Amino acid sequence: MRRFVLTAILSSCIFWAKAQVAEMNWTLDYQIYLKLANDSDFVYDIREAFHVVNSKEITASEYVFYPVNPGVEFASSLSDSLYSNVAHKTLWSALHANIGGGWVHFTNCIAYAMETRKLDLTSPLMLRPKTNWKPKPVTESYKRTQKWEYYVPVEQKHAQKEYKIRLLKGDLGDLKNLPQSYIDLFLNTSQKQYDAYKSSQNYNLLAKIDLVKLLLGSNYLGEAQILYIASAVLESVQAYSSNMLPSVIVFDEFDAAVVLSLDANGYKIEKIVYKAASGIDENEAIQRSSQIEEIIHKINDYNSNSFKKRLGSYYKN
Numbered sequence: 077m078r079r080f081v082l083t084a085i086l087s088s089c090i091f092w093a094k095a096q097v098a099e100m101n102w103t104l105d106y107q108i109y110l111k112l113a114n115d116s117d118f119v120y121d122i123r124e125a126f127h128v129v130n131s132k133e134i135t136a137s138e139y140v141f142y143p144v145n146p147g148v149e150f151a152s153s154l155s156d157s158l159y160s161n162v163a164h165k166t167l168w169s170a171l172h173a174n175i176g177g178g179w180v181h182f183t184n185c186i187a188y189a190m191e192t193r194k195l196d197l198t199s200p201l202m203l204r205p206k207t208n209w210k211p212k213p214v215t216e217s218y219k220r221t222q223k224w225e226y227y228v229p230v231e232q233k234h235a236q237k238e239y240k241i242r243l244l245k246g247d248l249g250d251l252k253n254l255p256q257s258y259i260d261l262f263l264n265t266s267q268k269q270y271d272a273y274k275s276s277q278n279y280n281l282l283a284k285i286d287l288v289k290l291l292l293g294s295n296y297l298g299e300a301q302i303l304y305i306a307s308a309v310l311e312s313v314q315a316y317s318s319n320m321l322p323s324v325i326v327f328d329e330f331d332a333a334v335v336l337s338l339d340a341n342g343y344k345i346e347k348i349v350y351k352a353a354s355g356i357d358e359n360e361a362i363q364r365s366s367q368i369e370e371i372i373h374k375i376n377d378y379n380s381n382s383f384k385k386r387l388g389s390y391y392k393n
Contacts (some may be wrong), residue, residue, distance in 0.1 A: 079295060081360075088144070095252060096112055096113055096147075096148060096224050096322050096330075096335070096337070096346060097111070097112060097113070097322055097335050097346055097347045098111050098112060098113045098115075098345065099111040100228065100327045100333075100335065100347050100349045101349060101352075102122070102333050102349050102351045102352060103209070104124055104349065105122070105351070105353065106122050107119055107121060107122065108120040108122055108125075108333050109294060109326060110321075110322065112322075118300075120321070120324055120327060121269055122324075122333065124280075125324045125326045125333070126143050126323075126324075126325050126326070127325075127328055128142070128325060128326065128327045128328065128329075129328050129329070130329065131272055131327055131368075132327065133372045136230055138178075138179075138252070138253050138382050139178075139179045139378075139379050139382055139383075139387075140178060140378060141179075141180060141183065141184075141251045141253055141254060141255055141373045142180075142323075142325050142326070142336060142343060143184065143187065143255075143284075143325075144190055144336045144337060144338050144343060145184070145316070145322065145323045145337060145338065146184070146185060146188060146213065146313050146316045146321060146337065147318065147337030147338050147339050147344055147346075148258075148337075149339060150169065150313075150337070150338050150339045150340060150363040151313050151314060151315075151316035153340065154174070154310065154313060154314050155176060163381070164376055165299075165302075166294075166302070167290075167294050167297055167302050167305060167306070168180045168182060168290070168294075170302045170303070170305070170306035171185070171186070171305075171306050171309055172308055173306075174309065175240055175309065175310065175313060176198045176340065177338070177340065177342075178252065178380060178382075178383035179253065179379065179380055179382075179383055179386075180338070180342060180343070181338060181342075183250075183253075183254070183287065184311050184338055185309050185312070185338075186287060186290060186309055187283045187284070187287045187313035188283075188285035188309075188313065188316075189308050189309040189311075190279070190282065190286050190287065190314070191279045191280055191282075191283040192279075192312050192315075193267075193302075194227070194309070194311055194312035194315075195307045195308040195309060195312065196308075197226060197228055197230050197286055197289060197290065198226060198230055199304065200210075200302060201301060202226045202227050202228065202259075203225065203226055203227075203303040204225065204226060204227055206367055207231055210222075218291055220238060220241065221296055222321060224296075226310060227296055227297050227298065227301050228289050228290055228292065228294075228295055228296070228297075229289055229293055229294025230289065230290055231267060232265060232267040233267065234262060235260070235262070235288070235292055236288045236309050237294075239251070239259075239262070239263070239292060242292065244247055249291070250291055251288065254287070254288065254291075256286075257284075258284045258287065260289065261281065261285060262284070262285045262288040262289075270285065273285075281381050282357045290305075309372060315335055316349045322335045322337070322346070323335065323336050323337060323351055324336075327368060327371075330350070330352055330364045330367070330368060331351045331353075331354035331356070332349070332364060332365075332368060333348070333349050333350075333351075334347070334348050334368060335347040335348075336372075341376055341380070342375070342376035342379055342380065343372050343375060343376060344372075345368070345369060348364075348365050348368060350364070371379070
């Protein structure tokens with residue numbers, strides 16, 4: 077088996093001084109070996125990684141979403157003092173005031189808080205008060221949420237029903253920017269399967285499903301719930317540990333596995349490694365790495381421009 081090729085693009089300094097991954101190689105089709113800066117070792121199953129089939133199609137949705145954990149620099153840059161200036165009217169405004177960034181920071185940090193169990197949709201603070209009150213006349217939102225035990229649709233049948241209503245109305249909002257694999261997982265998971273994931277502590281799958289549920293219920297949150305979610309997300313990101321398994325994104329068209337993290341501007345490349353079986357030489361690896369770096373740069377620009385347009389629409393008269 078040919079020796080794997082590990083490349084760095086020095087002009088962009090993608091191997092930064094505080095890089096989480098010290099060594100990385102892809103010698104078997106389904107396994108990537110990682111050694112972190114603290115000398116701990118991981119074996120990453122490539123089949124569990126997020127795969128990008130065609131990275132050049134970056135205009136399929138409003139944002140380009142890759143599931144990526146916070147980076148060490150991003151996590152350490154956040155301050156508790158930001159929280160005093162939070163606006164509590166929407167989940168977006170509260171989180172943006174805390175962590176900054178755009179939509180990919182918003183969704184990825186929520187998912188990270190869920191995966192690390194700092195954020196739990198069944199927290200007591202997420203419980204709806206029991207009451208016999210009903211509005212007169214009865215509103216559509218009341219009809220849709222009256223059977224929810226929590227402020228978001230926690231039960232699979234309620235969440236899936238809400239999704240189908242939103243889909244028929246053309247009112248998916250930010251849900252349309254999530255990967256289809258997240259939506260498929262959510263729609264194809266029964267309550268029994270969901271409970272099994274919970275029993276087996278499969279928090280990676282649960283976070284994907286719960287992210288969909290939270291976005292479905294975000295318009296129904298009160299100030300106390302927004303405050304709880306924003307606080308949990310900030311706490312989880314600030315507690316981010318470089319010992320966590322890094323985020324590996326596989327670019328199938330390049331036979332490349334890329335360690336990505338979030339920084340203040342979006343996605344940041346930490347390392348790139350190529351599958352040994354692809355047999356590429358060092359020059360080809362350098363060319364491919366340049367292409368991948370350019371793609372990530374374009375995606376960050378695209379996401380940033382989409383975000384600015386959205387903010388601009390909020391303040392139109």
